[in-house]
Amino acid sequence: MPKIAQKRLPEPKIRKSLLDKDFGHQKARRSNFEAIYTTFALNFGGLALIRGCHGIRSGVFDFDPARPRIYNLRVMNTLLLLTFAGPSGLPSLEEVRAMDEKLRLAERWGIMALDTTPPVLPWDILHYGITLTVDTVGDSIASGRCEVEFQLLDDTASLWLNFVDSMSATPYLGLTVDSVLLDGAVATWFFSGSDTGRILNIQVPGGVSGQIDTALVFYHGEPTHPSGIISSGGLTIGDTICYTDDQPWGARHWFPCVDIPSEKATSEVTATVPAGWRVVSNGVLADSVHNPSWWTYHWVNDYQIASYLVAFAAYDFAILRDTFIFSGDTVPIYHFVSHADSANAELDYKLLPKAMEGYSTLYGIYPFMDQKYSQVQIDKLGGAMENQTNTFTGFGIYGDSTYTIWVQAHELSHQWWGDYVTCGTWPDIWLNEGFATFSEAVWWGWFLGPSMYQYWIDSVRMAIYLEYQTWPPIPIYNPGQSLEELFSVETYDKAGCVLHSLRKVTEYLLGGDTLAFWAALRYYKDNHAQSYALTKDFTQEYAAFTGLTLDWFFGEWLYKPGYPKYQVIWSKDSLGAGLWQVNITINQTQSHNYGVPYFKMPVPLQLMGGCDTTVIAWDSLDTQNFSFTVSGKPNILRFDPENWIIDEHTVHTGVIETPSHVTETRLLSLGPVPARDMFRVEYLAPEGLRAELSLYGVDGRLVGREKSTTANGLNVIGVNLACLPQGLYFTEFRVDGKRLFATKVVKQ
Numbered sequence: 001m002p003k004i005a006q007k008r009l010p011e012p013k014i015r016k017s018l019l020d021k022d023f024g025h026q027k028a029r030r031s032n033f034e035a036i037y038t039t040f041a042l043n044f045g046g047l048a049l050i051r052g053c054h055g056i057r058s059g060v061f062d063f064d065p066a067r068p069r070i071y072n073l074r075v076m077n078t079l080l081l082l083t084f085a086g087p088s089g090l091p092s093l094e095e096v097r098a099m100d101e102k103l104r105l106a107e108r109w110g111i112m113a114l115d116t117t118p119p120v121l122p123w124d125i126l127h128y129g130i131t132l133t134v135d136t137v138g139d140s141i142a143s144g145r146c147e148v149e150f151q152l153l154d155d156t157a158s159l160w161l162n163f164v165d166s167m168s169a170t171p172y173l174g175l176t177v178d179s180v181l182l183d184g185a186v187a188t189w190f191f192s193g194s195d196t197g198r199i200l201n202i203q204v205p206g207g208v209s210g211q212i213d214t215a216l217v218f219y220h221g222e223p224t225h226p227s228g229i230i231s232s233g234g235l236t237i238g239d240t241i242c243y244t245d246d247q248p249w250g251a252r253h254w255f256p257c258v259d260i261p262s263e264k265a266t267s268e269v270t271a272t273v274p275a276g277w278r279v280v281s282n283g284v285l286a287d288s289v290h291n292p293s294w295w296t297y298h299w300v301n302d303y304q305i306a307s308y309l310v311a312f313a314a315y316d317f318a319i320l321r322d323t324f325i326f327s328g329d330t331v332p333i334y335h336f337v338s339h340a341d342s343a344n345a346e347l348d349y350k351l352l353p354k355a356m357e358g359y360s361t362l363y364g365i366y367p368f369m370d371q372k373y374s375q376v377q378i379d380k381l382g383g384a385m386e387n388q389t390n391t392f393t394g395f396g397i398y399g400d401s402t403y404t405i406w407v408q409a410h411e412l413s414h415q416w417w418g419d420y421v422t423c424g425t426w427p428d429i430w431l432n433e434g435f436a437t438f439s440e441a442v443w444w445g446w447f448l449g450p451s452m453y454q455y456w457i458d459s460v461r462m463a464i465y466l467e468y469q470t471w472p473p474i475p476i477y478n479p480g481q482s483l484e485e486l487f488s489v490e491t492y493d494k495a496g497c498v499l500h501s502l503r504k505v506t507e508y509l510l511g512g513d514t515l516a517f518w519a520a521l522r523y524y525k526d527n528h529a530q531s532y533a534l535t536k537d538f539t540q541e542y543a544a545f546t547g548l549t550l551d552w553f554f555g556e557w558l559y560k561p562g563y564p565k566y567q568v569i570w571s572k573d574s575l576g577a578g579l580w581q582v583n584i585t586i587n588q589t590q591s592h593n594y595g596v597p598y599f600k601m602p603v604p605l606q607l608m609g610g611c612d613t614t615v616i617a618w619d620s621l622d623t624q625n626f627s628f629t630v631s632g633k634p635n636i637l638r639f640d641p642e643n644w645i646i647d648e649h650t651v652h653t654g655v656i657e658t659p660s661h662v663t664e665t666r667l668l669s670l671g672p673v674p675a676r677d678m679f680r681v682e683y684l685a686p687e688g689l690r691a692e693l694s695l696y697g698v699d700g701r702l703v704g705r706e707k708s709t710t711a712n713g714l715n716v717i718g719v720n721l722a723c724l725p726q727g728l729y730f731t732e733f734r735v736d737g738k739r740l741f742a743t744k745v746v747k748q
């Protein structure tokens with residue numbers, strides 16, 4: 001473990017850096033321009049780190065795809081069709097009517113892909129070959145060409161591509177299709193739909209199942225940007241930089257494609273840019289041409305890729321080189337950064353190979369070993385995006401990898417979870433984001449050990465508590481139709497914690513087998529290599545691989561909203577000979593609004609004091625009683641110390657013994673966890689002792705202390721957290737200088 005001096009960061013810099021895209025979308029459910037940002041700086045072996053949770057933006061999600069208004073707009077009608085028909089000829093009205101139903105479907109998935117099953121398409125896209133000449137003065141594509149190779153899976157006469165042209169909602173701005181060829185001959189084509197649901201229809205006369213065709217679309221113009229996306233999605237062309245940002249539906253704003261996550265193809269990007277600019281894209285650099293005015297770069301990707309992961313960026317980059325070696329195999333790493341930041345970037349990015357090692361060990365080797373991995377600094381992105389082999393990051397560069405390595409790790413993990421295996425529909429987005437959030441903790445565990453893994457899981461839970469103060473709970477799977485629901489705390493943080501739960505529950509059910517969880521993840525990944533997966537694929541394959549029946553677990557945690565709120569009451573009776581019977585009542589007190597269920601979970605209860613034993617209570621009802629026999633007298637019950645469960649809880653001693661003359665100090669209860677205003681301790685003590693309840697920040701700074709002199713019998717002491725920022729704290733309770741306990745407290 002390296003010893004790194006703890007540092008403090010200038011706060012405004014951090015705030016800015018945390019307004020990222022990957023972590024920004026989810027925050028939009030919150031109100032106003034509030035910057036909920038949480039700094040967790042923990043002196044763990046001397047390391048300071050920050051998990052920043054999430055900038056918040058509001059008012060940017062004015063495009064709510066669920067609104068009927070939008071849907072009505074994209075219902076194709078003949079007038080629209082005639083108006084927007086291309087120059088190469090029109091289909092007959094009969095043909096239009098025959099296509100109408102299918103086109104409606106196409107426009108529906110074209111817009112949102114929010115259906116929970118991928119559409120069955122009559123063709124398979126094999127390859128996209130995109131060739132662009134960028135006009136950085138005119139902020140436009142001077143000339144564009146996209147070659148779409150496809151194979152018919154059915155007898156069909158049309159190919160439909162998502163492509164937002166200038167005839168959509170914003171006239172005079174946008175791309176213009178100049179011509180379309182099919183297998184080298186002039187094709188019949190027309191547009192239908194509007195806005196994001198714009199569809200380029202290319203006729204494939206007499207198309208027969210099995211045949212392979214190539215459509216070639218020529219276009220030019222200034223690309224529009226998708227509505228409702230944080231930062232300007234699609235292709236941004238500026239005087240000094242040009243970059244794409246495609247998730248979830250920016251790709252159709254710069255190249256014609258089947259813009260749904262389940263449709264994958266190979267890809268090529270050839271971009272011509274001003275001399276001095278370098279271009280980075282997916283896959284490997286095949287060749288480049290430098291002439292006095294223009295440089296051209298040709299990147300080739302022969303892995304299957306979803307349209308939203310096709311990306312390129314160009315500017316006057318400095319390129320830092322690194323290497324990842326694993327099991328005798330080697331892959332190059334390139335960091336494309338500004339010249340001004342290149343020295344600091346070298347320090348910022350130095351831990352990346354270590355993260356690749358961790359993930360390769362646990363998830364299987366980096367999926368694109370025969371290509372490369374790049375991190376590309378795009379300051380204007382306002383976030384980070386896991387383009388395949390080609391992550392774009394808008395995070396600041398600080399000259400110290402400990403500040404952003406968790407973001408690098410998050411995006412890197414998407415190469416396995418999101419890129420190599422892609423969520424089949426957007427309602428399955430937690431298969432990308434939950435896995436990547438969980439992977440942040442996995443990274444820390446790999447680098448610094450189990451305590452750091454646990455710390456990160458605990459801090460991720462914070463975001464859930466914060467969210468639930470304001471917003472009603474939504475399920476992880478299929479959380480809703482808006483962007484803010486799709487990219488929500490549920491699909492990131494809660495799903496990440498559910499994977500931690502799954503890991504711990506699996507270990508428990510398999511008698512301590514710590515390897516099965518990782519093997520099951522690899523099995524699931526291998527089943528969907530270079531393809532897509534649905535939530536039910538994951539749940540079924542995980543259960544099948546481990547041999548566990550887990551319908552109950554996935555049912556309540558993925559498909560239902562909320563989490564349990566436990567009230568725990570316990571007491572103990574001496575059985576003689578050093579044995580004690582512990583009686584525990586667990587009440588689930590959560591509201592069942594919005595369909596929040598009672599949760600069935602194995603609840604770990606650690607009994608400490610004269611013993612140190614962890615017992616498991618299988619709890620599933622509103623009220624349940626448990627009893628255990630332990631050796632040694634327990635004085636403290638710690639509820640779920642490893643946070644298997646996303647929950648809130650309070651622990652009480654059931655029988656308050658107030659003997660007339662108390663001779664020893666004894667803890668009765670502490671809580672609640674998490675705490676909003678007051679963290680309270682109840683205890684028994686003799687008269688006249690000094691009691692002291694202290695509260696520390698994660699940096700070790702004292703932030704609160706309450707002192708009192710004990711009375712004989714029952715005593716209560718509390719420390720006020722109401723004015724403190726949300727986050728993680730440590731509390732210690734001493735009576736007459738003797739520590740009774742020290743534990744974590746989460747301020748909600």
Ligand SMILES: [Zn+2]
Nearest residue numbers: 022410433436
């Ligand atoms: Zn992510």
